[in-house]
Amino acid sequence: SAGSVVLVGAGPGDPGLLTLKALRALNEADVILHDRLVGPGVLALARRDATLIEVGKTGGARSTAQERIHALLLEHARAGRRVVRLKGGDPFVFGRGGEELEFLRANGVAYEVVPGITAALACAAYAGVPLTHRDHAQSVRFVTAHCRDSLDTLDWHALAQERQTLAVYMGVAGLETLRERLLAHGRAAATPFALVENGSRESQRVVLGTLGQLPDVANTHKVCTPALLILGEVAALAGALHWYGAPP
Amino acid sequence: SAGSVVLVGAGPGDPGLLTLKALRALNEADVILHDRLVGPGVLALARRDATLIEVGKTGGARSTAQERIHALLLEHARAGRRVVRLKGGDPFVFGRGGEELEFLRANGVAYEVVPGITAALACAAYAGVPLTHRDHAQSVRFVTAHCRDSLDTLDWHALAQERQTLAVYMGVAGLETLRERLLAHGRAAATPFALVENGSRESQRVVLGTLGQLPDVANTHKVCTPALLILGEVAALAGALHWYGAPP
Structure with a gap:
């Protein structure tokens, strides 16, 4: 057959x-x-x-x-x-x-x-970060920052808008560029992020901070691949809503 | 307990x-x-x-x-x-x-x-529309167009950018406004869409067209809720890649 x-x-x-x-x-x-x-x-x-x-x-x-x-x-x-x-x-x-x-x-x-549960959905659920929220984010956007090429072709003006959530599928290596370009296009340095390493696994770790601190915080905590970055007002909710694994 | x-x-x-x-x-x-x-x-x-x-x-x-x-x-x-x-x-x-x-x-x-399989992932899989594609879309954005309020607070300039896929969770009622605003902000009238009614169900129907024809095509086919709109260059692939239910 x-x-x-x-x-x-x-x-x-x-x-x-x-x-x-x-x-x-x-x-x-x-x-x-x-x-x-x-x-x-x-x-x-x-x-x-x-x-x-x-x-x-x-x-x-x-x-x-x-x-x-x-x-x-x-x-x-x-x-x-x-x-x-x-x-x-x-x-x-x-x-x-x-x-x-x-x-x-x-x-x-x-x-x-x-279809499968993509990393953004899994990491959000297990970190306690609603990707959309009536008070904070009307939309969510999935982007990748695996390489210089993918970073160069993105519309940074659009990515830097408020009241949206970015879920960035990435090599950790892209964080510095991501911060630079988002700040240059007007996203506030105080925008919260949640960086989720090994999301939904027993070894899950969630690191919180703000856009301005992005690569430093990740470096301090030695965050490794696979990691997903959730950037936007909703990310701050992880501090209150986390339920899985160690508190962030 | x-x-x-x-x-x-x-x-x-x-x-x-x-x-x-x-x-x-x-x-x-x-x-x-x-x-x-x-x-x-x-x-x-x-x-x-x-x-x-x-x-x-x-x-x-x-x-x-x-x-x-x-x-x-x-x-x-x-x-x-x-x-x-x-x-x-x-x-x-x-x-x-x-x-x-x-x-x-x-x-x-x-x-x-x-976490669960959100409508965008299910409809994309069952309609044969990759949400991202090296040649066509570097990112995918989930938005809702349920009511006038949600339409008014969206950043239309960002939504109208090329080489991204929009997955619009909607009442079918929002289609006319969606078309108007995306065209006004520069999205090409020839941008393909796939409108997926009852995605992943036995009654699934997929209707294809271009942004310029959006509400007319939906009206002609009497598309009803629940429906999800996939708008962007990738939507045209449904014509070749569909595998579930009736061809679009």
């Missing part, structure tokens, strides 16, 4: 944040191509006889070329296997999920998509 | 998009206070002897005052019950989850938060 691919969002690491559909897809897969950041607890839900292939593409580490991922998807699907392409978070938020589907469609491979 | 509240995101309606943690919370709850939009398939996962209380607050229908929700949460938690506050989508995205936690914290009630 014809093989197929299910593009699955694995969420932020905690297997409890997988969806029921994602669990079912993992249970049924013959082959699982997974990002490096997908945790062992999630991979443990695969069938014992499933083939697990790491195709990790994470900041800093050497990445598997996107072309190789495409080739593997095609090879296993054409061999009639049920393939799961398992991505950290949600497959359509900073995940190249779109490019993989374009490739599969062009090659006539059937697919489905299972 | 002391009662507690778990603030749970129910996702967009399909029980398969619940997280494993949400399922566990539903299985354990004595009392479930749920939004009206939470589907029957999700509520069916509650214990048979659980008390289900609808506290629906959805556009158009008469809403249960937020104060009454607070009072019910407090009453049942103080009676020692395990309470689930079940919200459509994610509790921290346009859900007043923050306000409910502030109230619980002020009253000394213990709580946890379980």
Whole structure:
């Protein structure tokens, strides 16, 4: 029979944040191509006889070329296997999920998509930071600051507006540039942030501060990847609303 | 023993998009206070002897005052019950989850938060629209257009920027205003949109068009609530990448 691919969002690491559909897809897969950041607890839900292939593409580490991922998807699907392409978070938020589907469609491979809990939602929930709030933020924006390129193409004037929440998916390395540009475009230095390291995991740490202190606070606490930055008036609520792990 | 509240995101309606943690919370709850939009398939996962209380607050229908929700949460938690506050989508995205936690914290009630698949993630996955894409969109922004007030306080200059995706949580009524203001602030009339009605449900419908045609296309197809608008260059990909339900 014809093989197929299910593009699955694995969420932020905690297997409890997988969806029921994602669990079912993992249970049924013959082959699982997974990002490096997908945790062992999630991979443990695969069938014992499933083939697990790491195709990790994470900041800093050497990445598997996107072309190789495409080739593997095609090879296993054409061999009639049920393939799961398992991505950290949600497959359509900073995940190249779109490019993989374009490739599969062009090659006539059937697919489905299972959304996942993206890092911003997980970190917000576990840090006690509502991303929107009637009194503080009418909208939330997800941006990435992984590299100089992505920083240069962003509309900083728009990002610096008040009463919105920014969820920044990042290498910690981008924090200095982020602070400089937001301040230069008028965001107040007193704007609160919550920097969430290992969000939703047992090792979660939340560091609070203000935009003006951003890289210093992160450096002092030696915050490491994976980390998500929540910047905006709502971030201050973490001080009162935190409930998981150590207080910030 | 002391009662507690778990603030749970129910996702967009399909029980398969619940997280494993949400399922566990539903299985354990004595009392479930749920939004009206939470589907029957999700509520069916509650214990048979659980008390289900609808506290629906959805556009158009008469809403249960937020104060009454607070009072019910407090009453049942103080009676020692395990309470689930079940919200459509994610509790921290346009859900007043923050306000409910502030109230619980002020009253000394213990709580946890379980994130959920918010409508933008679900609709994007099921319509085949990557929210971000290397070639088309570096960021995605969630906004709401439920009422005149929320439309007036948005930063339209920022919303009208290119190469970002807008996911608009809305009453369909806001479409005309949305078009006018985005065009007035320079977004191209040819910007593609995908309007997703009943996203991820069996009755899902996806209507495609361009910003300039927005309310007309929606009117022609009689699109109803719940609907989510995805506006931006990525929306055009739905034509090629759709996989669920009827083609757009």
